Amino acid sequence: MSNAAKHIAIITCCSDDWGGSEELWAKSVPLLLQQGYQVTVYKKEFNCAHPPVAELLNKGIHLVSFKPRTPGVVKKFINKIRGYFVRNPNPINYNNEHVEALGGLLQKNKPDLVLINQAINFDGMGYAYQCLMLGIRYAMISHKAVDFFWPYHTERPYMIEAWKKAIACFFVSAHNQRITEEQFGLRLAHASLIWNPVKFNRNIIPFPEANAIYKFACIGRFFVLDKGQDILIKILSQEPWRSRPVEVTFIGGGPDEAALKDLAQLLDVKNINFLNYQSDVAALWETHHALVLPSRSEGMPLVTIEAMAIGRPVIVTTAGGHPEIIRHGINGYIGGATEKDFASTMEDAWNNRSHWDRIGKQAHDFITQHIPQNPETLFSNAVSKLIQ
Incomplete structure (x- = not known):
């Protein structure tokens, strides 16, 4: 036949x-x-x-x-x-x-x-x-x-x-x-x-200068049961993150968008903004320094692989397949999906920010060597x- x-x-x-x-x-x-x-x-x-x-x-x-x-x-x-x-x-x-x-x-x-x-x-x-x-x-x-x-x-x-x-x-x-x-x-x-x-070519996008602000991208559906954006907002509402020169862009759409915005307003978190899904993700990474993903549950997140593929450090939780591809401090940063644990992970990444360009390149190398x-x-x- x-x-x-x-x-x-x-x-x-x-x-x-x-x-x-x-x-x-x-x-x-x-x-x-x-x-x-x-x-x-x-x-x-x-x-x-x-x-x-x-x-x-x-x-x-x-x-x-x-x-x-x-x-x-x-x-x-x-x-x-x-x-x-x-x-x-x-x-x-x-x-x-x-x-x-x-x-x-x-x-x-x-x-x-x-x-x-x-x-x-x-x-x-x-x-x-x-x-x-x-x-x-x-x-x-x-x-x-x-x-x-x-x-x-x-x-x-x-x-x-x-x-x-x-x-x-x-x-x-x-x-x-x-x-x-x-x-x-x-x-x-x-x-x-x-x-x-992976949606785009696995070419390193030059690491943006961090003149005054470090910009994080948090990409994913606005659904806190899975994606845990509430964890990140609560961390950003506290010192030392409240006073640091950082800005987080939440990118996505979904049922919890209004709830997340209300949470940010309640906690008076100023250094964040919300965008709908972006068709040109590569352009986004020309201005953003790292991916931050506080997920409670995952499979094998495409946004993580894509960020690594273009040479960005990723700050993620142990949800799903992340431990299978992330080596803490080598090609990214990984920790537990609780407010306390993820704050510690973010702190490790922040203290090592002068090496983010190198970490991103090592992430790119891992993807090119291990992902078909x-x-x-x-x-x-x-x-x-x-x-x-």
Whole structure:
């Protein structure tokens, strides 16, 4: 059978219009199309006006929102699933209208392989179990795992079954794989690590002079449960940081933007500003000296790798895969995700600021030596082997 006759379906679980978890499949799809595969990407709702989504549409990539718009197909699928569970009781809840709508589409189109792109390590397990029930081969991709966020106990049985029956499980960090195995009490022998693509060339951007102010960039979604910007604001509200010649630019968007601004106003933090997502991140780094990322949970943050790639020191927490790429005082600074621990990490970095240019160059060297130049090519080749 030729590649052209084989159909790959990608289900993306990202709840935002776009996020770091979208980059790998988005870069890989054109390569899979070049290899002759048919590819359909499913999401609860695509915002077709969002620039990266519009770019995919302009390339002719088939994007399908699966909010239920075809009651007949959904009803037929529900009846089939109900019949299955009469014979095979299981705690999974199939009353979710999105799960049911997607199930109808998968049953109708019958792809040869489904890639389930999870923003966290179990937000797509319902889709995986659905593929299992329909006899469709599937592989899992997980972009984050959180130590303190575990699957609900009644859902673990079907999730465990879905993990075991996946033909492959991809993780963006060893941390994410370990946390997943511990949460589900199993070893995933069919697991492997993948990297996300870096958005721009890995050329060092000259280190800006620090004439009067040192400028930090804090890049990420305004969602404190994950990104921990509140930790940083509280540190900046205290001495000695309140009196230091520093300025922090918070760059992103998200549900906690108003809360973070209110916190900054309450604590009278003056040396910060907020920007929406920037399309030209390279231009941002022409004026900023370091990345500061007080995350509580992560996968393998693209913003960290990108800052290192262009020669900037990074000040980050031990969340996610950071300990796998950061050596404290050598190619960056790393510490715990609490106010006390991260303040200590920032203090170490500040006291060593005369060496930031060298630290940034060593960070760049690490990325060029350890991170693949084209992770999307490696991933698309891995997917092609799975489907063959």
